Amino acid sequence: MQADGEFDLIARYFKRPSPDRMLGVGDDCALMSLSTGCELAVSTDMLVEGRHFLPDADPAALGHKALAVNLSDLAAMGARPLACTLALSLPAVDHAWLAAFSEGFHALSRESHCPLVGGDTTRGMSGIVLSVTVLGEVRRSHALRRDAARVGDDVWISGTLGGADLALRLVLGQLPPDPERLRATRPLLDRPTPRLKLGRYLAGVAHAAIDVSDGLLQDLGHVLQASHCGAELWMDALPAHPALAGLDESLRRDALLAGGDAYELCFTARPLRREQIQALGRQLNVPVARVGTLVRGQGVRVLDGDGQAVPLVRRGFDHFSEPCGGIA
């Protein structure tokens, strides 16, 4: 027997009873069925220590976030979670860390009905690296594709923006210590809530959607590029997190327009869907704000209350050009 071998780690920390109609962790592949008339949706993300999270990151929060950021991609597609896989490279076997990490991961996995069906654990030569792949299903031709936005569509945002970005700046010491604001925003950074239900209900109602992970301007930019149109956003309509109140205006603007890690949905829909979308937000208890409109051309113009263009600096987050962020 291998005391701390690869197989024991998977069995000990990651194996759970298999859901119906599904082979769990342990075979060459996991097997599963799709519902009739559905397409498969797949997304992969990798989280690297020192880049996406700090070495002393709370492991339970990290387990949650590793899955949450991938589920957020399913949400942005309007897909229902089906299953996930996890690959994990660790510098050493740390049982307390693994217990907390797997608990954080599995809690969200259970809550979102997204069972872990495959895993690979290995010992790396340096920091922790995680890779999660999620599988989901969406009714044929109902997916919220990036290239489906149309000129004349409203632009909508779920929840609020800027909270997680504020928390990150406080954690990184880019702002003076502010325990009250940190307390109010830190959960948004550490344990984001993927908007799965909203995404599923929007499938067939909205045109396009994307999750705000790298900043609104950058993420909406991907939709515009894929759909060959431009956007006007109304600065005053952007739903700011309450903790942003009283902050310096340029900082506030930056957090709203370029702040990452929000994991809210930015989606576009025809104006005749307004009432339906507002009703959906009330039904799901998720705030939805209409923040702009799609126009001919390309790129985003952000307008202030007087209809004047707001100057833009930072456009978003790029993992190859910016420093470490995320869970501290």
Place this chain on the structure above:
Amino acid sequence: MQADGEFDLIARYFKRPSPDRMLGVGDDCALMSLSTGCELAVSTDMLVEGRHFLPDADPAALGHKALAVNLSDLAAMGARPLACTLALSLPAVDHAWLAAFSEGFHALSRESHCPLVGGDTTRGMSGIVLSVTVLGEVRRSHALRRDAARVGDDVWISGTLGGADLALRLVLGQLPPDPERLRATRPLLDRPTPRLKLGRYLAGVAHAAIDVSDGLLQDLGHVLQASHCGAELWMDALPAHPALAGLDESLRRDALLAGGDAYELCFTARPLRREQIQALGRQLNVPVARVGTLVRGQGVRVLDGDGQAVPLVRRGFDHFSEPCGGIA
């Protein structure tokens, strides 16, 4: 524009035209359809520099191997490749490396009809880490599950064993330099061929299958454990790679029984399937050897030509207890 940003790397090196009925790299998720009456098969593997490959590994071979080891899991399930995703953490942007790696990856991706549909590229703090997830489809209830082996089944091996293990020992300097043997075996280590066609044809014919990645005894052991039976293997029937001829007997035995990286299929089938399986091997031009039988009890007994038990030492490869191996 980000000069060497995350998005450019994906677009530059990994984007290919999307196959029919499939959204390619670039949306929140990739979307695809399954054939009617099929189940989805999913597998994930992570490769870590210094653990699974050396820092000076040939990038084209590494790109091939990263996908090959995952396709081998689909083969062992009897599944047809559908698509794959790749997550890649790099210490720095090295265009020559990326060009060669992506070419190696895509060449096998094309050949095996397994398009890359999702990717994530990030800058890590240290060595290269790759994570590949493959998706495949298999006819409902035809999958070659590990728990489907039955007492009385024949045990079969495709191809030959021991070649990649010999190459690895030569590369790591565990054996005296032997250019001829290295030339004969190195391609097996660097560019393994997943037995996809064989696996697909065996679905519905064989009972259980596994790919020999960590050594025959260890991998067959997983089948036996899942199927609650034991096995007798005939040492003289094991298909040895020709380069093993003339080696010390204990070394030869070790390479055959415990050598990793073979990526051949070990499968079990009822004796009445013998002619069908032999014919299949001829048809696909893949050698298949009948090497043992499944018995009541547990574990593997290896018998020599006189029916005497062969002493066993190393049982296989475990990434948490053994040193770096793989592509040099």
